[in-house]
Amino acid sequence: MIYCMGDVHGNYEGYAALLKKIRFSERDTLYTIGDIVDRGREGLKVLLDMMMRPNVFPILGNHDYMAYRCLTWLTAEVTEESLKKLDADKMAKISEWFANGGESTVQEFMKLTKEEREQVLEYFEEFSLYEEVETAGRSFVLVHGGLSDFSPEKPLEDYDVEDLLWERCDYGVTYYPDKYLVTGHTPTRNIRKELGEPINDTVYMKNNHIAIDCGSGFGGSLAVVCLDTLKTFYA
Template sequence: MAIYVMSDIHGHVRALEEVLDLASPGDDDEVYVLGDMVDRGPAPVDVIRRVRSLPNVHVLMGNHEMMLLDVLLDTGEMDGFTWALNGGFATATGLDVLDRDEYAELIDWMRGLPLFAVAETESRRYILTHAGIDAMEARGYLATAGVDTSEGRGAADATEEQLLDMMSRQLPETLLWTREEFWGQPTGFVGKDGTGPVVVVGHTPSIVLSRYADRMANEGVNEDGRGIVVPVGACDATGGVADRIDIDCSAAAGAPRGRVGLVRLDDGAVWYGTIKDGE
């Protein structure tokens, strides 16, 4: 069984189909989708349907799903104008043509999406969320739980239960929206020996990641200027291992720069679905 992770598809269902065909995750594999299935692209409802059809899929909440729910459930946290400015029109149009039962079931499903997960390969644990974490707060919790991350120890000794409890204490706003605060400093989870959990997120398009992060493994784009997966933070203090990975390959930008990326955590293999003109 392998573990695949992707994020920020933003309504680009054809690119999603392309990357799934290329990677061909099996029925026994797990696929994590870290939110932002909707908005901006032409077919957000079709993206949701395709994602939900995957065997062993785990879907997390993104800030765009939260904006959608805030508007449609009238929570007062987000207004329709702001949602529209963030690409919500395509999603609203797709939802409007659903029959009442499918609409209600979809909204109810989306309301139940979790904000984080922990996945484990044979060699490492991965903390998955949409945007990032408050690393200082997280290390503080681990210290109270008996996991000392100071002096380059990292958090390899943290159990899955401790990591999940740590994430449950993070502010939802941080998990859904953070950028500079997360990318601007190491997590402290990966120790000098290179062991410890790595945080995998979307939300920040790789084509603009250099505004927030240093120690990027690449420039955030390929030779054609298209978005790519970016490991961040590898240095002597982490044993040369990136402690953060950005998997938002800039689908929100559309053509010609945007792509949908899919990463297999077990071996780091990456596939891309390219967004074409008119999509």
């Protein structure tokens, strides 16, 4: 079976519980929709588990991107030269990341061994910006944030990288008539609030959208969707 997991945000317990719930095995495939790290305390523990599994394919979220960039800057060998290179722009980006839940990730990072730190930074480079999946007669586009200046004919590689990570979809509108657009990033409670629907922390499936950030970083739930059956699972 092929699965897609929502924004984990450091919730290792939920991640492990969900893999158990779906009886995830070597014959299955799991895509993660991004934002593994930040807010929760154990995002790097999740990453260290994911990297051991060749059938888990991570898609990049804005938080993973911020963490990767800032941790790389912060772990560069401290020399007069490297300190000079940490210019005001980088310092601003690091403090922006801290304000966005990055502090817990730094604390966790400092507890890792040197080898684990290197492994984590290398693993971030394997993240993809989007994935296209076809299974059980359905087509899916998987991306963390959304597709700005959208057109159904526009090839995915033509979208702006930052927009793929930060954009928020218009969930009241169908994007692809013949494909499902699977996204994280925007908690489904916010989508429902925006559209005037009753608020809850479950997967939002409407207008060919499958929105799967169920608020794991905000005390909501963590979700997995089976792309073969469209069945949902929660922790």
